[in-house]
Amino acid sequence: MIFEYVLKKQKIDPKKDIRMVQNIDFANTSGAFSGGTGDFTVEFEPNATALETQGAGYVVASIGVESGFVPYTTYCAKKSYIKKNPKIIQGFTNAIKKGQQYVNKHTPDEIASVIGGQFPDVSKNDLITIIKRYKDQDTYKENPVFSEDGFTLLQDILKNAGELDDTVPFDKLVDNTFAEKAK
Numbered sequence: 802m803i804f805e806y807v808l809k810k811q812k813i814d815p816k817k818d819i820r821m822v823q824n825i826d827f828a829n830t831s832g833a834f835s836g837g838t839g840d841f842t843v844e845f846e847p848n849a850t851a852l853e854t855q856g857a858g859y860v861v862a863s864i865g866v867e868s869g870f871v872p873y874t875t876y877c878a879k880k881s882y883i884k885k886n887p888k889i890i891q892g893f894t895n896a897i898k899k900g901q902q903y904v905n906k907h908t909p910d911e912i913a914s915v916i917g918g919q920f921p922d923v924s925k926n927d928l929i930t931i932i933k934r935y936k937d938q939d940t941y942k943e944n945p946v947f948s949e950d951g952f953t954l955l956q957d958i959l960k961n962a963g964e965l966d967d968t969v970p971f972d973k974l975v976d977n978t979f980a981e982k983a984k
Contacts, residue, residue: 802962804843807867809961834858846931847923854927866938871958872951883976891979897945898983904941909933945980 805815815821825833831849834842835857843864844852852858865871876893883890904912909932913925920928935941949971959965 802958803864803868806958806961807864850927850931863938869954870951871955894945894979894983945983946977947975
């Protein structure tokens with residue numbers, strides 16, 4: 802949906818101007834691309850960098866940069882859980898903020914050394930490339946507050962894709978109380 806949104810922003814009609822193959826399981830798109838399917842592919846990391854490392858393709862643009870800030874990762878909990886477990890919610894949110902602060906204060910090499918064990922199939926050099934790319938794109942947030950602008954953009958993208966009929970008021974769905982208190 803975000804890719805289609807970006808295409809439309811560039812005056813490209815994804816239904817008329819290109820032939821988009823959407824029947825390949827996402828886990829297999831980079832393999833299909835390197836095997837000859839398509840002229841372009843949309844990939845998450847580490848697959849995008851792996852295609853470059855293998856000489857099978859090049860990262861030519863960031864959909865995240867081109868779309869504007871979309872709150873891609875959010876954490877959800879039932880109101881009843883939040884009410885019953887505010888210390889757990891605050892502790893989790895504090896941990897997210899500490900991670901964000903670490904990433905924003907350390908070099909790609911330092912971050913890669915810390916997270917490398919979570920990515921056993923990705924070389925340290927590729928991790929450094931990915932982290933540097935994300936830093937250069939200003940992908941990493943500084944705090945866990947969910948912005949209303951990002952929320953509005955996300956809903957615009959969903960509406961544009963025909964997946965959302967009516968928008969939801971920001972304050973009905975988002976509670977930044979814990980994010981604003983995070984240490």
